[in-house]
Amino acid sequence: MLALSDHERHVLQGWVRATSTPQGQAPRSRIVLACAEIGLDGLPRSASAVARELGITTETVSKWRSRFLRHRLDGLGDAPRPGRARTVSDEQVDAVLKATLESKPKNATHWYTRSMAAKPGLSQSTVSRIWRAFGLQPHRAEAFKRSTDPFFIDKVHDVVGLYLDPPERALVLCVDEKSQIQALDRSQPVLPMMPGVPERVSHGYLRAGTTTLFAALDAATGKVIGSLHRRHRAAEFRKFLSKLDRELPIGLDVHLICDNYATHKTETIRRWLLAHPRFHLHFTPTGSSWLNLVERWFAELTNKKLRRGVHRSVQSVERDIRTWIATWNDDPRPYVWTKTADQVLESLAAYCRRITDSGH
Known part of the structure; x- marks a missing residue:
């Protein structure tokens, strides 16, 4: 039988309701919550009954039920996918952020992706991705005026x-x-x-x-x-x-x-x-x-x-x-x-x- 603690039930229900839940996590949470319910006969609900209710296959229900039993809440996330290893280190990201926020190029008033890429030896697209990830826009400037009126x-x-x-x-x-x-x-x-x-x-x-x-x-x-x-x-x-x-x-x-x-x-x-x-x-x-x-x-x-x-x-x-x-x-x-x-x-x-x- 799949039993949930109060904390796990609260987290799963939050993932189901939240609009910002990553795609796929909300359906998996519904599967686990449904599997934890007791049927009308007083027995734990079967995988086939949950599959019919949610409109999915029995194999999908069994997969996520087993993942939850082994890893609990951590088991509902996406497993690491194969692909190219990370090529940009934390030190390189930190260097780009520090240079962007604390320095200016010699021949300009602000950084461009090309000029910044030449400094740490990264590609222009990599610098652009780092800036987007941290919300940095060196090409933009906004005006403001602070009143000095004593009243x-x-x-x-x-x-x-x-x-x-x-x-x-x-x-x-x-x-x-x-x-x-x-x-x-x-x-x-x-x-x-x-x-x-x-x-x-x-x-x-x-x-x-x-x-x-x-x-x-x-x-x-x-x-x-x-x-x-x-x-x-x-x-x-x-x-x-x-x-x-x-x-x-x-x-x-x-x-x-x-x-x-x-x-x-x-x-x-x-x-x-x-x-x-x-x-x-x-x-x-x-x-x-x-x-x-x-x-x-x-x-x-x-x-x-x-x-x-x-x-x-x-x-x-x-x-x-x-x-x-x-x-x-x-x-x-x-x-x-x-x-x-x-x-x-x-x-x-x-x-x-x-x-x-x-x-x-």
Whole structure:
């Protein structure tokens, strides 16, 4: 009779349920569990009964039942297969990892598989396999910016609190300017896409001028109020605030999430805010534009309309932007903020603990 300890039964049941169990181990675990059951007649279940239930052969049931009786849980793994002996030693793997993490090549800023292969005398494919096994990607680099704002924590709690728990009878608007939007015309006609050939544009372009988009994204509905100006000063920002005052429902407080750009903090703006007490400005930490959801909307505008657009005049690009805003507002899609302020701060703290010279 095949008897299982509580620990063995628990492990086998875990292998059956787990989605990450190696292929073949889950069916073998089912065979052993079935063989350990008692039949309706009160006797241990036969190999033929288990085979009929699981839809396999009697020989397969007998094989894994015997392997388990001889080696217990270790017997359910794959036996070593014949093949070529290992050619890369642990010392060679360690040398590749140490060189990758602790040194740089003389003639480059980072390692390539070919340059690394020449150093320890391994093949390029071997170096590539070692890097993949340890999750190393020397060819990649990501940018980051750590805020040095002394009130960083307070501002994160303030802004995230507006997203997750906005005040009653109030609107939360994410406000920012997208300045220096260039009207660019290609120096040669755009060649259209064809089967097997992507759209092609010339490298050269002609500048026709710039404009600035002031935008306010309603965090609750996703609707956008925009205003275009040729200059980017406190005077234009004040005009945009006046436009918001005219278009937003009367009787509601308005909380504006802004960055720390100088035009948002001039004496002109302070006087305007004193004259319009329903408007409240909330500033994101310096270097933390990712907290302002309107930046995500600007990315949509850039990717879908501006980057590959062809405009022969400033009026042309402004007309396209106004049309795009109107189309967006026909079916607005709000960006839903999900992380709490504490979760944001913990993520940043975990990242700082991983890097050196972070100051934290």
